[in-house]
Amino acid sequence: MRIYHYTDLNGLKGIVENHSLWATNFFFLNDSEELRHGIRAFRNALEYLSDDLNEKSINILKSEIIRFNMHRANHQYNISFCEEPDLLSQWRGYGATQGVCLEFESNELIESLFYGNAQVLSGPVIYTKPDSTLEAKKEIINFLRDEKLIKKIEVEPMYEIISAIDIVHKLPPFLKNDRFSEEKEFRIVVQPNQPYEDVKFRVNAYGVIPYLELKANENNMWNGRLPLKSIKIGPAKEKAFLWDGIKFLLQSKGYTNVTYSFTETPFRS
Template sequence: MAIPKKSKTSGDVTVKKSSPDTKTPAHLTHYTDLAGLKGIIENNELWLSHAAFLNDPQELEHGVEQTKKVLNNLLDGKAVEPTATARQKLIKDIADDMENFERPAAYIVCFCERSDILSQWRGYASRQGVSITFKMSGLRSCFSELDAELLQVAYGINEAKRHLRTAIAEKFPDIVDDFDYMLGTEEDDAIRRKFKDLLATLVPRFKHYGFREEQEWRLVVRNPPIDKLKFRPRGQLMLPYLELKSKNKKLPISAVRIGPGVNDEAVEKSIRFFLETCGYDPDLVETSSTPYRT
């Protein structure tokens, strides 16, 4: 099965689905707190955090570990022909590279396909959570300052392996096909560098199966210019992030949902007033139907 092709028009964010059969959602939702809502609305932008500093630092390791397993599977067969022997050595060199694989400089903001998920509200149990729902078409067209991609997350080991095998077969036939390898003109070092580049695009897309409820998509910018980086303190860390500004006057927001908490009526009234003051329709505000209380 071929890798899904990029779906993009001039100036649009690239959208990559986890499968060609996946239906692209009409809306995506970002979960945050009141401070996050204020910053997004007033500054007309989204903040993208460095992937190495996500709440779960093991997320990137999941993709790296699955890559190692796929490469080891490719090494299982015995090489009898000279080209096959050379190919196996190349794969082994790439597998060895994975031991010191440099995690990609990817900056990410996360979205879910659903706007009222209990596990997400629990993440904001110590403060008032809100979810901001965006029109997918608007997300694709309003960010053009940096080269961004909107990636659907693939959950579980089997999905990660399927993506990796497909990517290797499509992008590197010289690794999996003896004849192509024999006729190839590229040096092994060049192939290894390109393989690392490929992994940098794939690793942020993989997540443990236990998180599948989120139905997550990620807006990703890789290797941004150094002068675009900002930093903010969190605990003992200085977290790098990007400000991704909309080229439109308003963000493509279709709903703002108030997460479960205390004094919901007062919270709703204050958010409606805030949105109206910022030029958004106050009727965008909804309340959570989740029976969870802090």
């Protein structure tokens, strides 16, 4: 699927010059309840699964979400994308600083990056109300009732624990407060096997922010570059002048086939 990364000109410059994207630690994102909301929704859902799962499975899930919260939650990183290429709420966030929207194909982008020893997940965000368990409950049941998984557990009972660990790691990072639903977010979630491995830090107006720099794999089919397809230029006074500079930057770094367009949103930045 096509996904879109909104950023400003400084962000674009860093992405193109370094052939990389930054994955920010979940607890330092704009949503102050990020990931805590997902863990809370997951734990709440377990209280309403007695009619759907046996007590053993529920207890395994309860133990794993506690372990995840204590030992792994602080070391989850996220790259945010959007499913829409010309969204007013995103331009409001970036328009005042010369915003641009970068288009990728999700599978190509995920394939192009180097992750080291980290685990990688991706997919659309599932928006839930703070006190709702319905969406989390549905996802847990669908995952654990998968026919292939059931057959594996029948052959090897230990696989039930393995599958519990799997869903606990996969679901909470994609559960988000529905107040943010207009963002239509798609995520690439990076879970390092070693907590502080390759972590970098930047400083912004709020403090020190931990992040991972994910570079394009040098041996990928895009010659060590990102599979950038197009750039949409946000609200700006001198659009043609802005594109001339962006085009010069792209061509100097080997991005010669990137198309461009201008926003149709009548937003005065």
